[in-house]
Amino acid sequence: MAWEEWERLKAAAAGQRPGRTRSDRMTAGPGLKASRGPWTRASGVAMDLRTVTHAALKELRAAHEGVARGTGGFTSAAALEETLATWEKRLTSVRDECDRLHGALARTGRDFGEIDPAVAARVNRVRTGTRPDWAR
Numbered sequence: 001m002a003w004e005e006w007e008r009l010k011a012a013a014a015g016q017r018p019g020r021t022r023s024d025r026m027t028a029g030p031g032l033k034a035s036r037g038p039w040t041r042a043s044g045v046a047m048d049l050r051t052v053t054h055a056a057l058k059e060l061r062a063a064h065e066g067v068a069r070g071t072g073g074f075t076s077a078a079a080l081e082e083t084l085a086t087w088e089k090r091l092t093s094v095r096d097e098c099d100r101l102h103g104a105l106a107r108t109g110r111d112f113g114e115i116d117p118a119v120a121a122r123v124n125r126v127r128t129g130t131r132p133d134w135a136r
Contacts, residue, residue, distance in 0.1 A: 035113070036109040036110070036114075037109075038109075039108045039109030039112060040105075040106065040113075042101075043101075043103075043105035043106040043109060046098045046099075046101040046102040047099075049098045050102060053094050053098060054095050056091060057088065057092065057095065060084065060087060060088070060091065061084075064080065067080050
């Protein structure tokens with residue numbers, strides 16, 4: 001790839017015109033900024049929702065413990081047992097998804113907060129000038 005084309009691609013990625021790229025900062029595009037904060041907060045919300053869902057699941061199971069003994073023979077008891085099974089399945093699915101999201105969002109926040117700035121710092125230390133060394 002020709003050096004001029006590389007500079008043009010870098011400029012386009014940074015939202016700038018060719019010849020005006022800056023190698024002292026890294027951007028994701030015009031006006032787009034990424035930070036760890038929103039991802040970390042979202043991870044916390046997912047964990048809170050997981051905790052609340054798990055507690056609701058335990059409470060639902062506890063509330064249904066004596067239903068079969070006190071309502072034996074009633075058709076409503078069978079309907080309650082069927083309803084319990086579907087709600088257990090739904091709440092378990094929500095809890096597990098929140099657990100998965102918590103981990104994924106936390107890793108993304110860590111990446112934005114630690115890895116991306118470290119890579120940007122290394123990239124920004126590379127001084128290219130206007131032409132590569134081999135073309136001088």
